[in-house]
Amino acid sequence: MDLTIAEVAQRTGLTAHTLRYYERAGLLDPPERDWNGHRRYSERDVGMLGILTRLRATGMPIAGMRRYAELCRVGPETFDERRELLEQHRREVLQRIADLQSDLTLIEHKISVYGGAAAPVPDLASP
Amino acid sequence: MDLTIAEVAQRTGLTAHTLRYYERAGLLDPPERDWNGHRRYSERDVGMLGILTRLRATGMPIAGMRRYAELCRVGPETFDERRELLEQHRREVLQRIADLQSDLTLIEHKISVYGGAAAPVPDLASP
């Protein structure tokens, strides 16, 4: 039930190069190897990549992902710390969304200055 | 009425180095100079920086900002094109916000697996 690097690449949207890089970077436990040295990724590895890619997609730096991965390696006694880390990240992402929305408001104002004729979506009133 | 580079840096949150870089990069018209060669930024320059920094903050690459700046340089006959550019960017930002929110949902699920805030949840499986 294990997967080759190509299959994992396919499933995660990462390249094989990037998967090896993540391993080197300490984000992912070195997976098992088959008899001739090729990586065999477990479902657990793929699950880890699932959360890692979400963290990445929401702007967490590699160093933060590494910290998370290290906590995972230690064991269940780090649950609290992991939750803490994720909640902190969650707060940052919410803040970034809020900032984006506020920047967008100004940009939309600018659009309306250029004669926002065919506005595709009904949105917030502009002052 | 005009401002020195330090004053503009202060007002925009950019550094003097970055302001010169923006100028080199074609994002900002070369401002006037005073009698001894120092830059004197007009209110119009500062206004331009206002929109540029919002575009930047919402992830527009330098090349896109340059295109916008070039349209501005041409004249009022590019209003439509500028609006087009900004509306396209607006769509992209909205998409990014949506993506962030959906990624966040997964992260929040993970947080809840770790025993979201109030209730310690016994879930031994996932990393």
Place this chain on the structure above:
DNA sequence: CTCCCCCTTCGAGCGCGCTCGAAGTCAAAT
């Protein structure tokens, strides 16, 4: 006068996150 500070140009360097290429191994297909 010196000292200090802010400005100038120019070009090099950095941090991040990949991204790629070279060179090699191995197994199966032709």
Place this chain on the structure above:
DNA sequence: ATTTGACTTCGAGCGCGCTCGAAGGGGGAG
């Protein structure tokens, strides 16, 4: 036997957006 193709390691390189430092000038205070 040769070719194909997926994999391996290693280290270098890239694209972006700054960021910085060197070297110099000019003006005002003490």
